[in-house]
Amino acid sequence: MSAISKVNTEPPAGTGQVGSTAAGTGQAGSNAAGTGGVGVPVLEVRGLTVTFRTEDGPLSAVDRVDFEVADQEVLAVVGESGCGKSVTAMSLAGLLPRTASVDGSVRLDGRELVGADKKTLRSIRGREIAYIFQEPMTSLNPVFTVGNQIGEVLRIHNGLSRSTARKRSVELLKLVGIPSAERRIDDYPHQLSGGMRQRVMIAMAVACDPKVLIADEPTTALDVTIQAGILDVLRGLRERLGTSIVLITHDLGVVADLADRVAVMYAGRVVETANVNELFAQPKHPYTAGLLAASPSAGRHAGTHRLNEIPGLVPVLAEQPNACTFADRCSRARDTCTTEQPLLTAEGTPNHHVACWNPVREPVEV
Amino acid sequence: MRRYLLHRLWQSLVTLLLATIVVFLGVRALPGDPALALAGEDRDPESLRAIREQYGLDDSLPVQFWQFVSHAAQGDLGQSIRTGESVNTMLRHALPVTIELSALAILVASLIGIGAGVVAAVRRGRPAEWAANALALLGLSVPNFWLGLMAILYLSVALGLFPASGFVPFFSDPVGNLHHLVLPALILGTGLAAVIMRQTRSSMLDALSADYIRTAEAKGLPPRAVIGRHALRNSLIVVVTIVGLQLGALISGAVVTERIFALPGFGKLTVDAVFQRDYPVIQAVVLVTATAYIVINLLVDLLYSVIDPRIRVRGEA
Numbered sequence: 001m002s003a004i005s006k007v008n009t010e011p012p013a014g015t016g017q018v019g020s021t022a023a024g025t026g027q028a029g030s031n032a033a034g035t036g037g038v039g040v041p042v043l044e045v046r047g048l049t050v051t052f053r054t055e056d057g058p059l060s061a062v063d064r065v066d067f068e069v070a071d072q073e074v075l076a077v078v079g080e081s082g083c084g085k086s087v088t089a090m091s092l093a094g095l096l097p098r099t100a101s102v103d104g105s106v107r108l109d110g111r112e113l114v115g116a117d118k119k120t121l122r123s124i125r126g127r128e129i130a131y132i133f134q135e136p137m138t139s140l141n142p143v144f145t146v147g148n149q150i151g152e153v154l155r156i157h158n159g160l161s162r163s164t165a166r167k168r169s170v171e172l173l174k175l176v177g178i179p180s181a182e183r184r185i186d187d188y189p190h191q192l193s194g195g196m197r198q199r200v201m202i203a204m205a206v207a208c209d210p211k212v213l214i215a216d217e218p219t220t221a222l223d224v225t226i227q228a229g230i231l232d233v234l235r236g237l238r239e240r241l242g243t244s245i246v247l248i249t250h251d252l253g254v255v256a257d258l259a260d261r262v263a264v265m266y267a268g269r270v271v272e273t274a275n276v277n278e279l280f281a282q283p284k285h286p287y288t289a290g291l292l293a294a295s296p297s298a299g300r301h302a303g304t305h306r307l308n309e310i311p312g313l314v315p316v317l318a319e320q321p322n323a324c325t326f327a328d329r330c331s332r333a334r335d336t337c338t339t340e341q342p343l344l345t346a347e348g349t350p351n352h353h354v355a356c357w358n359p360v361r362e363p364v365e366v
Numbered sequence: 367m368r369r370y371l372l373h374r375l376w377q378s379l380v381t382l383l384l385a386t387i388v389v390f391l392g393v394r395a396l397p398g399d400p401a402l403a404l405a406g407e408d409r410d411p412e413s414l415r416a417i418r419e420q421y422g423l424d425d426s427l428p429v430q431f432w433q434f435v436s437h438a439a440q441g442d443l444g445q446s447i448r449t450g451e452s453v454n455t456m457l458r459h460a461l462p463v464t465i466e467l468s469a470l471a472i473l474v475a476s477l478i479g480i481g482a483g484v485v486a487a488v489r490r491g492r493p494a495e496w497a498a499n500a501l502a503l504l505g506l507s508v509p510n511f512w513l514g515l516m517a518i519l520y521l522s523v524a525l526g527l528f529p530a531s532g533f534v535p536f537f538s539d540p541v542g543n544l545h546h547l548v549l550p551a552l553i554l555g556t557g558l559a560a561v562i563m564r565q566t567r568s569s570m571l572d573a574l575s576a577d578y579i580r581t582a583e584a585k586g587l588p589p590r591a592v593i594g595r596h597a598l599r600n601s602l603i604v605v606v607t608i609v610g611l612q613l614g615a616l617i618s619g620a621v622v623t624e625r626i627f628a629l630p631g632f633g634k635l636t637v638d639a640v641f642q643r644d645y646p647v648i649q650a651v652v653l654v655t656a657t658a659y660i661v662i663n664l665l666v667d668l669l670y671s672v673i674d675p676r677i678r679v680r681g682e683a
Contacts (some may be wrong), residue, residue, distance in 0.1 A: 093584070095580065121586075126587075130584070130585075131584035138577040139580070141581070141582070141596050142675070143674055144599075156591070188675040190676045201581070204581075204585065
């Protein structure tokens with residue numbers, strides 16, 4: 001938690017100039033989001049766009065999102081509710097409902113997943129890309145034992161027999177820190193606490209040793225004391241199994257605790273990516289700066305410091321295709337911001353990318 | 367568990383006693399009595415009194431009731447006033463017919479109802495759902511007796527596919543037995559199938575939108591496992607309840623269906639007994655029906671905890 005530093009949200013406006021040669025040329029901008037140099041990307045997302053068919057016409061939820069996840073890397077995707085984080089996560093393995101149409105490219109180890117047939121996607125889900133969801137209370141099926149639900153993945157993907165799958169499930173339960181796993185395996189979800197259920201979800205997700213684990217708000221529904229335990233489990237998995245993790249969250253404390261790199265999303269677009277320390281120390285996008293300022297940190301004492309808030313509401317993406325979606329709420333907005341969409345561009349260091357016409361360049365108060 | 371069963375047994379006995387009292391008084395409140403039915407055309411007061419005395423009908427109501435209950439408790443349901451035959455024997459012949467008919471009807475209704483319900487839920491908003499809904503509406507609206515008559519007219523008489531009436535015991539001719547019962551079971555099960563279909567559809571829609579279905583899909587399970595295992599198992603609890611509640615309707619439906627297809631079952635026995643004011647038979651029929659109803663409800667309640675582990679019967683640790 002200590003990595004969250006105090007950030008100045010109201011820098012003097014108008015002092016910075018954007019290196020707009022790269023950003024203004026369209027494609028050049030989107031290719032720029034690097035992996036932070038950790039290694040070859042396991043998951044590569046390019047121009048991912050998700051549109052839902054609704055009764056009021058098409059609704060754009062995710063707009064040309066780019067990011068990459070390197071081997072053994074933890075990428076946090078951060079943003080407010082409704083910014084498209086979860087839709088992005090679900091679209092990676094084709095889990096969105098039929099009303100969604102997905103464009104762009106999602107490559108897992110070089111294989112294209114967007115437009116892949118159902119059978120291919122099914123063989124990838126749970127085996128190569130696995131999910132953990134926000135609600136451990138409802139994400140497990142109440143009528144089957146946890147052993148049954150973990151074993152199911154192993155039987156389907158690895159063709160294990162019932163008894164082998166059971167043995168392996170006990171090992172997995174031990175791996176995620178469930179005490180007396182041999183007995184717990186025959187429990188039904190309602191016999192376990194929320195934290196234990198989330199551990200079961202994790203055990204189920206890593207059963208087939210997936211390349212990428214997508215954790216969609218894995219700790220949001222849990223008590224603070226339980227959250228730390230779950231984060232420990234995830235950290236341990238990365239170290240022991242070498243799994244890459246995409247961590248979807250709105251909790252900057254969780255980000256600071258677990259992530260290597262961060263992608264900040266706003267209204268369906270990625271507005272900034274950077275290594276976690278750099279992002280917390282020197283946010284470039286006014287939205288990121290605002291987000292950090294709006295988050296409580298251990299250093300501040302309650303009552304002595306009022307949290308900052310970002311004025312206004314998250315806009316509907318479809319309404320402004322050719323503008324910065326944050327412009328209406330941004331104190332640094334200029335004329336360009338409402339007429340042209342900024343693309344991700346390297347800013348400062350090569351691994352720090354920001355989509356902004358007027359990024360924060362001033363050193364911020366730490 | 368044992369405490370729960372004892373509790374249920376006690377409840378059942380009270381229910382049975384109340385049902386018996388109501389029927390006992392009910393049949394006697396009807397105009398006419400067995401003596402009138404037996405004496406026929408030439409009824410003189412003398413022979414009527416003789417008959418009444420013979421069957422204990424001149425005793426006071428409490429005495430008659432005690433006679434019936436104390437004998438029934440020992441397993442003796444008395445003798446038919448009309449035929450003089452032992453009621454136990456009559457039941458032994460009629461019961462298997464009705465049980466088989468009802469069981470077949472439930473089987474047919476469950477297969478059709480659950481199948482169509484699942485299809486309607488999975489294919490929501492597509493022609494398959496409209497077809498299933500239309501069939502269900504038809505099944506609910508068309509009365510059994512009309513459907514039965516049409517089936518006899520077209521399938522039995524015109525096409526000769528099934529026998530129009532009659533019955534062969536299962537153990538003497540299994541194939542003939544099923545051949546005779548297929549049509550009645552289908553007719554009797556129609557309404558139930560429609561109810562089951564609608565219930566399955568709505569509870570499947572609920573289940574399919576649940577978080578655990580998203581989990582099942584994220585695990586890479588094939589549709590048959592997602593739908594047939596994860597969603598259906600969670601929907602069945604409601605379906606089982608509905609089947610349990612519909613049994614009453616099924617039993618009264620069986621009476622009509624048995625009349626139409628001339629099956630020598632419970633329905634025929636009941637109707638004949640009521641027309642003849644055959645008190646012992648009516649009482650026995652109601653007693654057996656009520657017992658069956660109670661036993662089946664108990665089974666349904668016990669089945670809940672098998673289907674859904676969160677439901678545990680009271681008294682169980």
